[in-house]
Amino acid sequence: MDLSEQLVGSKVILKKYPTTFEWAEELLSITKKNYSHLVPWMNWAFFLKEGSVEDEYEFLKMCADDWEAKSHFEFGIYSIETGEFLGGIGLIKLAPSCDKKAEIGYWLTKKACGKGYMQEAVSLIEGFAFDLGYNRIVIRNEVTNLSSKKVALSLGYQFEGVERKGHFCASENEFVDINVFSKLKGE
């Protein structure tokens, strides 16, 4: 099983999150600076508004444990050209194991949007997933999240349908409909 801690593209490099207090401080600060950009779509950002560095550090420790357990691989996305942190992307194993399916979740900082970084990041992590033996990769996004929908479609993910009220959106305090996209190994 290839557990590469770095995935290298032409514009971005994905690196496993370090489990350090310094990185927790930096990641929390980046999240807070991007609060209004992230919060409509990411519940974790909503809850981090009042979050402490200790909370963020606990998240990093959980990522490290999940990586060991091979259940969730969380990467930071960095610019190859400048080394700047651009956002995060994770591959999460879906149960049961025998189904060989996983979900990709992602986000960019506001200033990193509109440059094609996420398309490359998703295609890198998708290759990592298929190399690990996954057979089905899913991307789910709120039906109103047109930017995320475009990422999935631009990479050839098939639209499967709408999961009605499939997600609780914390910032709106309501259940929302979710688009489901997928790609199978070999597609």
Ligand SMILES: CC(C)(COP(=O)(O)OP(=O)(O)OC[C@H]1O[C@@H](n2cnc3c(N)ncnc32)[C@H](O)[C@@H]1OP(=O)(O)O)[C@@H](O)C(=O)NCCC(=O)NCCS
């Ligand atoms: C979802 C999200 C990651 C999409 O970001 P994005 O910048 O639109 O996606 P990409 O990095 O793939 O860039 C694609 C855009 O860059 C443009 N672009 C510019 N240069 C490009 C290049 N060389 N190659 C590809 N695209 C390029 C594309 O035209 C496209 O712009 P458009 O949407 O106006 O047509 C981002 O909006 C985000 O982080 N939102 C907040 C969090 C979120 O919603 N996460 C997803 C939850 S499901």
